Amino acid sequence: MRPFKKVTIIGVGLIGGSIALAVKKKKMACQVIGVFRRKSTLRRALKRKAVDKGTLSIAEGVRGADLVILATPVRTIPQVAKDVFRFAKKGAIVTDAGSTKGWLVCKMEGMSKHAGSRATFIGSHPMAGSEHAGVEFARSDLLEGAPCIVTKTRATDRTALRKIVKFWKRLGSDVKVLTPDHHDASVSFISHLPHIAAFALAGAIPSKDLQYAAEGFKDTTRVASSDPRLWADIFLTNRKKIAAACRVFEKYYRSIVNAVVNGDYEKTARLLGAAKAKRDKFFYGKK
Amino acid sequence: MRPFKKVTIIGVGLIGGSIALAVKKKKMACQVIGVFRRKSTLRRALKRKAVDKGTLSIAEGVRGADLVILATPVRTIPQVAKDVFRFAKKGAIVTDAGSTKGWLVCKMEGMSKHAGSRATFIGSHPMAGSEHAGVEFARSDLLEGAPCIVTKTRATDRTALRKIVKFWKRLGSDVKVLTPDHHDASVSFISHLPHIAAFALAGAIPSKDLQYAAEGFKDTTRVASSDPRLWADIFLTNRKKIAAACRVFEKYYRSIVNAVVNGDYEKTARLLGAAKAKRDKFFYGKK
Numbered sequence: 001m002r003p004f005k006k007v008t009i010i011g012v013g014l015i016g017g018s019i020a021l022a023v024k025k026k027k028m029a030c031q032v033i034g035v036f037r038r039k040s041t042l043r044r045a046l047k048r049k050a051v052d053k054g055t056l057s058i059a060e061g062v063r064g065a066d067l068v069i070l071a072t073p074v075r076t077i078p079q080v081a082k083d084v085f086r087f088a089k090k091g092a093i094v095t096d097a098g099s100t101k102g103w104l105v106c107k108m109e110g111m112s113k114h115a116g117s118r119a120t121f122i123g124s125h126p127m128a129g130s131e132h133a134g135v136e137f138a139r140s141d142l143l144e145g146a147p148c149i150v151t152k153t154r155a156t157d158r159t160a161l162r163k164i165v166k167f168w169k170r171l172g173s174d175v176k177v178l179t180p181d182h183h184d185a186s187v188s189f190i191s192h193l194p195h196i197a198a199f200a201l202a203g204a205i206p207s208k209d210l211q212y213a214a215e216g217f218k219d220t221t222r223v224a225s226s227d228p229r230l231w232a233d234i235f236l237t238n239r240k241k242i243a244a245a246c247r248v249f250e251k252y253y254r255s256i257v258n259a260v261v262n263g264d265y266e267k268t269a270r271l272l273g274a275a276k277a278k279r280d281k282f283f284y285g286k287k
Numbered sequence: 288m289r290p291f292k293k294v295t296i297i298g299v300g301l302i303g304g305s306i307a308l309a310v311k312k313k314k315m316a317c318q319v320i321g322v323f324r325r326k327s328t329l330r331r332a333l334k335r336k337a338v339d340k341g342t343l344s345i346a347e348g349v350r351g352a353d354l355v356i357l358a359t360p361v362r363t364i365p366q367v368a369k370d371v372f373r374f375a376k377k378g379a380i381v382t383d384a385g386s387t388k389g390w391l392v393c394k395m396e397g398m399s400k401h402a403g404s405r406a407t408f409i410g411s412h413p414m415a416g417s418e419h420a421g422v423e424f425a426r427s428d429l430l431e432g433a434p435c436i437v438t439k440t441r442a443t444d445r446t447a448l449r450k451i452v453k454f455w456k457r458l459g460s461d462v463k464v465l466t467p468d469h470h471d472a473s474v475s476f477i478s479h480l481p482h483i484a485a486f487a488l489a490g491a492i493p494s495k496d497l498q499y500a501a502e503g504f505k506d507t508t509r510v511a512s513s514d515p516r517l518w519a520d521i522f523l524t525n526r527k528k529i530a531a532a533c534r535v536f537e538k539y540y541r542s543i544v545n546a547v548v549n550g551d552y553e554k555t556a557r558l559l560g561a562a563k564a565k566r567d568k569f570f571y572g573k574k
Contacts, residue, residue: 127501147499176499186496193491194507196547197484200540203562204480204532209473210569212434212463214414219506220481224566228559235547235555243548245491253487260483260522261530268522272515275490279511282497 003167004029008065010058010080012036012045014129015097016071017138020050022171025140035061045135058083065089067167068119070096075233078107081121085111088119093160095124095167099187100237101151101180109155120160123151123180126173127191131225141172148173149187151180188241193249195231196242198224289317290454295352297322297345297367299332301416302384303358304425307337309458312427322348332422345370352376354454355406357383362520365394368408372398375406380447382411382454386474387524388438388467396442409451410438410467413460414478418512428459435460436474438467475528480536482518483529485511 007029009016020032034051035058036042042054055061062068062084070077070084077098084094094112098104105123112121128146130137148168152161161177168175178186202224205217235242252271259267294316296303307319321338322345323329329341342348349355349371357364357371364385371381381399385391392410399408415433417424435455439448448464455462465473489511492504522529539558546554 127499130502146501149499186499189492189496190499190504191501194488194504196540196543197488198507199559199562200536200543201481201484201562202566203539203543203558204536205476205565207565207569209476210565212414212436212473212477213569214433214478215417216510217477217481218570219509220485221566222506223503224559224562225570226563228556228563231559232552232556236550236552239548239550243544246544249487249491252490253483256483256487256490257530257533261526263523263526265519265523269515269519271490272486272511272518275486275488275511276513276515278492278494278497279489279508282494282500283505283512 002027002030003170004066006031006033006065007067007069008033008035008061009051009069009071010035010061010084011070011072012041012050012054012135013071014133014135014137014142015126016069017045017048017050017135018128018140018142019069019071019097019126019171020045021138021140022143026170028167028170029067033061033065041135048135048138050135050138059087062087063089065092068092068094070094070098073230073233074098074100074104074237077104078111081108081111085114085117085119088117090118092119093163094119094121095164097124097126099125099191099234101125101149101183103237105151105153105180109153113155120157122156122160122164124164124168125149125183125187126168127187131222133227133230143168144172146173148175149183150175150177151183152177153180184238184241185244188238188245189248192235192238192242193245195223195226196235196246197249198222199231289314290457291316291353293318293320293352294354294356295320295322295348296338296356296358297348297371298357298359299323299328299337299341299422300358301420301422301424301429302413303356304332304335304337304422305415305427305429306356306358306384306413306458307332308425308427309430313457315454315457316354320348320352328422335422335425337422337425346374349374350376352379355379355381357381357385360517360520361385361387361391361524364391365398368395368398372401372404372406375404377405379406380450381406381408382451384411384413386412386478386521388412388436388470390524392438392440392467396440400442407444407447409443409447411451411455412436412470412474413455414474418509420514420517430455431459433460435462436470437462437464438470439464440467471525471528472531475525475532476535479522479525479529480532482510482513483522483533484536485509486518
């Protein structure tokens, strides 16, 4: 038996589209519905066969769904959620794919507790993606092996939490359950800070020097080709944690630059070596 | 006819080994000799079939060579070069694969002009590589499509320069001729600065958060797995230019962080958008 009858995905871009394709491939639902803001995107998603049916109406898409996944840009999620909670059936689970969680989970839990709402909210952050946007780049294996953080608060419904953890696991993700605050602190280091550094590197390079760019520059700045408005959204909803992560980065960066400028070979090599050792230990399992 | 009779490569690691393999594959020389510091590396290079013959003696390796390529860590090049110029035959061309050029080309041209030296020096920087070190990772196509900067000064012998440009082109590189000073300024932006940022990112991340790392973090910090002593060498031989590039980076970085912390959505999106546009225009040819 398929775990869900009707799964509705609101916002069928790279992430929403990849979730939709994976749900279909893994036979997780009898029907996958997409909710769109624009007719052109609806047509592209149908052409890509990401969803079984598409609609421009949240009410129509959400009605009767067991599981609703909000995959719109993070700042728009609470706006969209108002209608979702209004039209969701009793016992429905609502989750999301937003990159920041503290402010969002707080808002969403408030809404779901609000008189009249019969659905439960569980925060999710499937940490997959690429610098490309749109359903054309969606892939059914995008979440395979990728980390997915599911959030837990005092208010979290334990049964719904278990179902959502199982859902992402079956899509192939490596699921971890964290508090929203813990999530935001970790992603500020692991995702937001590297994005800011990459954008700053690409922004700082004189255009005339790009012709000498080799693989190192290309990889280091790859994520700077991501959607600016999407990432401005993400950054602005995690300001305090980002500021804290930036201070740690700046301290390490400043130590390296000072050691270099002062001609201190041993200190430079030691700082670079410690960074390499930490990275290698995790990615290659060696010291 | 093969353009060179005997090509000698001193330092047969990732770069030296890849040059050796490419020279053999493209039939650029009748014989490729490797000069090694350690017997173990010599054995590994012979096993890898990177060179036809290996020796631990610079004198033996260099004698009779038409072309000598110095591919040791950048700070050791002038030390090794002393013996190279001493034993090189009349008319031999000496080049290198060092990542910094200003201080090095100056030293090397001085040496080659020194009474008794009968070889000519041309500075080269094939901009290829990876975060892995050693002849095991060498590939005959590593230089294929990669930028290669060849330096030109007032003292540069024009005939030797033409030969070296032709040499790298035949190995598949995209050759540009620059002054050493221009080279150092460009690579400080395109290579040294991104390496420093990547090392600082990897150094700043709390180890416990690495488990949530996705593709973005992996790519942004890939070059932080490079050899720390090799890169300390490179950074310390380009201090002034690196300091200047860092100032430009810090300004852009600070603008983004301030816009984020101040909650200025439009300014954040504009700064990210300008960085993306510059990168996309170069890598994907779109605005």
